[in-house]
Amino acid sequence: MTGHPDDVGTIEVAEPAVVVDEASMTYTVRSADAVQGGRRTGSGVKTTVVEALKPLSFAVERGESVGVIGTNGSGKSTLMKLVTGQLQPTTGRVYATSTPVMLGVNAALVRQVSGEDNIMLGCLAMGMSRRQAREKRDAVAALSGLDDRALQMPLKAYSSGMASRLQFAIATSVDPDILVIDEALNTGDAQFRARTRARLDELRQQAGCVFLVSHSLSTIQEMCSRAIWLERGVLTMDGDPGRVARTYKRYTRRMSDGREDEGRELLAEKQAELVRCRVAWAGGTAPTGTTPL
Numbered sequence: 001m002t003g004h005p006d007d008v009g010t011i012e013v014a015e016p017a018v019v020v021d022e023a024s025m026t027y028t029v030r031s032a033d034a035v036q037g038g039r040r041t042g043s044g045v046k047t048t049v050v051e052a053l054k055p056l057s058f059a060v061e062r063g064e065s066v067g068v069i070g071t072n073g074s075g076k077s078t079l080m081k082l083v084t085g086q087l088q089p090t091t092g093r094v095y096a097t098s099t100p101v102m103l104g105v106n107a108a109l110v111r112q113v114s115g116e117d118n119i120m121l122g123c124l125a126m127g128m129s130r131r132q133a134r135e136k137r138d139a140v141a142a143l144s145g146l147d148d149r150a151l152q153m154p155l156k157a158y159s160s161g162m163a164s165r166l167q168f169a170i171a172t173s174v175d176p177d178i179l180v181i182d183e184a185l186n187t188g189d190a191q192f193r194a195r196t197r198a199r200l201d202e203l204r205q206q207a208g209c210v211f212l213v214s215h216s217l218s219t220i221q222e223m224c225s226r227a228i229w230l231e232r233g234v235l236t237m238d239g240d241p242g243r244v245a246r247t248y249k250r251y252t253r254r255m256s257d258g259r260e261d262e263g264r265e266l267l268a269e270k271q272a273e274l275v276r277c278r279v280a281w282a283g284g285t286a287p288t289g290t291t292p293l
Contacts, residue, residue: 010280016097017178017209018060018083021279023092025053025078052078055092056235057277058228062097065200065210067220067241069248070230071255076213079230080180083211093292100211101126101176115144115151115158115166122170136173143199144169145192165192172199177208197223217245229270236270 027050053075060066068076081087084100109118119140123133141151144165155163172179200210200223214220220227220241227244229237231251237244247270254263 010278015062016059016095017062017064018097018100018211019095019279020056020058020079020082021093021095022055022057023053023082023089023094024051024055025075025082025087026051026090051233053082053089053230053233054235055276057092057279058235058238059279060209060211060226062209063204064226065204065212065224067224067227067244068211068213068230069215069217069220069227069245070236071252073232074230075233076230077182080182080211080213083178084180095292096178098177100178100180101171101174102180102182109155109163109167109170111156112154114154115146118155118166119151119170123173126170126174128174140166140169140173143172143195145195168196172203175203175206175208177206178211179203179208180211180213182213193219193222217249221245231267231271234271235274236267238274 029048029050030045031048068079070076078087080102082089082094083096084102085094085096086102110121113121116137119137120130120133123136123140124130128136141148144162146162146166150158150162155166158166168181171181200212203210204225210224212220212224224241226239227237227241228235229244229248237247247266251263251266254260254266
């Protein structure tokens, strides 16, 4: 988090689902020096350090659904890769009570086969037996909103919206304890959105947690109990989805209207309001079942 360097708060953690503890991510990008007139302008490889995420800390309790917003390149996908264990943080740690399921990774679809076959393959890939996959078939089809005719078509004939809906339905068929959804719910009609919200509510009631990355502020406000705003790799706001979305909208409007000084002023104001925090585990150590990713 940000704030005055001398202001350090504490996040007390007792029974979390996910804990991000002073995690940061820095990439080292190497590229050849520029070439002019057939000759190199330098003597070798140029190295650039990119700080995708500055150190940040937060805890997500069981039963929460957290929306993640921010302009392109602000570190949203990087943070989700840390949460799912696809990347290891440069500094700090990320803890989870179970292995997070990321929509689109754990339920990868095969374009050459039918939607019906994709349901079976997706369920098998997530550890179900054939019997369990067959039992889940009707529920997956109902949530996706695809009829029998569509399910017999090869996936390559699907629109992006149809594929996203099927992907979501398969990914949530295993009742994941921690679910990460990255830009997958911006398509679909009102009925699908209603079914999706009901399914997310079911997951939360089963004591899990959900991360939802989206550029749709209305989706965040409809489906999340909490919102996190990342901007330029910095945790800028963390709280009520309506309040966070309204402030983010003010920022993006100022930037798009050419009032960049006002936008940067608002950004600095909100980042200064957050106090950098450290995680304090109840009892002094991470509880049993909470493991670093």
